[in-house]
Amino acid sequence: MRTHDHQPVERGRVPSRGEEGPARTRAGRVNELFSRWITGSARGEAFGRWLSRTIALPQLRRLAVGEIPWAPLRAPVRERTVALITTAGVHLRGDRPFHLNGDPTFRVIPRDVRPADLAISHQAYDRADALRDINLVFPIERLRELERERVIGRLAGDHYGFGLMGSAAAQMPAMKDVARRLAESHVDLALLVPA
Amino acid sequence: MGLLAREIEAQGVTTVGLALVREVAVAARAPRFLYLHWPFGHALGEPGNVDQQRTVLHDMLSLAAAAPRPGLVIDLPYRWRRETYTPVRDWDQPSAAVLSALRLRAAG
Numbered sequence: 001m002r003t004h005d006h007q008p009v010e011r012g013r014v015p016s017r018g019e020e021g022p023a024r025t026r027a028g029r030v031n032e033l034f035s036r037w038i039t040g041s042a043r044g045e046a047f048g049r050w051l052s053r054t055i056a057l058p059q060l061r062r063l064a065v066g067e068i069p070w071a072p073l074r075a076p077v078r079e080r081t082v083a084l085i086t087t088a089g090v091h092l093r094g095d096r097p098f099h100l101n102g103d104p105t106f107r108v109i110p111r112d113v114r115p116a117d118l119a120i121s122h123q124a125y126d127r128a129d130a131l132r133d134i135n136l137v138f139p140i141e142r143l144r145e146l147e148r149e150r151v152i153g154r155l156a157g158d159h160y161g162f163g164l165m166g167s168a169a170a171q172m173p174a175m176k177d178v179a180r181r182l183a184e185s186h187v188d189l190a191l192l193v194p195a
Numbered sequence: 196m197g198l199l200a201r202e203i204e205a206q207g208v209t210t211v212g213l214a215l216v217r218e219v220a221v222a223a224r225a226p227r228f229l230y231l232h233w234p235f236g237h238a239l240g241e242p243g244n245v246d247q248q249r250t251v252l253h254d255m256l257s258l259a260a261a262a263p264r265p266g267l268v269i270d271l272p273y274r275w276r277r278e279t280y281t282p283v284r285d286w287d288q289p290s291a292a293v294l295s296a297l298r299l300r301a302a303g
Binding site for chain 1: 196197198203206207208210211214216222224225226235237238239245248252256259260264266287
């Protein structure tokens with residue numbers, strides 16, 4: 001496979017509310033067909049679930065060991081700072097796209113980002129719907145609403161995007177880095193959304 | 196993603212994750228997971244369905260506040276494309292979906 005460091009981006013199609021939508025980084029024709037099959041058909045979805053289990057379960061048996069960490073909320077959500085983490089390959093349009101076969105890095109996404117400022121680099125799901133409505137994998141607009149409505153105390157300044165996980169061990173330093181950044185910026189609650 | 200939740204929670208930050216593959220969520224032994232039997236790339240639902248997206252977020256915030264112990268994977272009851280979503284009435288109250296799932300766990 002080629003690397004995808006400097007792939008050109010295409011426009012997302014049918015952006016919501018007449019605005020320009022997020023960008024679709026190029027994934028190749030075969031990958032696009034595969035991701036559509038995995039997302040859009042019963043047999044494809046079953047295969048996708050099987051693949052996810054096959055890749056993830058052995059790694060989790062090795063790495064998800066010991067006591068489960070526990071940090072309960074110390075005040076109601078309306079007094080807490082909330083951050084969003086997505087593993088669906090979302091990043092700023094101007095940032096380096098994720099490697100499609102697995103990427104051990106993360107990208108910072110600022111709180112006031114517009115859908116048109118974003119791009120999705122991921123090959124394991126059909127991005128068509130998420131490109132029309134980024135909130136399906138990165139509900140930043142919904143959380144800004146909830147902040148305005150005072151349902152949550154504050155929306156954090158920085159949010160985080162990861163690409164396809166692949167090797168969890170390789171990704172561990174990035175995970176620890178993001179965890180440290182969240183704690184240092186006094187985030188109380190992190191919401192995690194998968195691909 | 197479960198490993199990421201574990202790292203974040205170990206730094207003292209509460210986490211709630213959405214999961215689309217149940218066995219993977221269970222094996223991750225993460226603090227709090229909500230499971231949805233929905234297609235990949237659609238963790239918050241269908242494009243443009245704001246009530247659906249807000250319902251899922253309400254469930255996430257509810258589990259953040261109400262989970263009694265670590266390691267729960269809560270099944271949300273919503274069928275893909277076969278539900279009608281209404282606006283969340285009271286954000287200060289935990290969602291019915293999360294509350295009833297937690298009660299079931301406590302009873303079982």
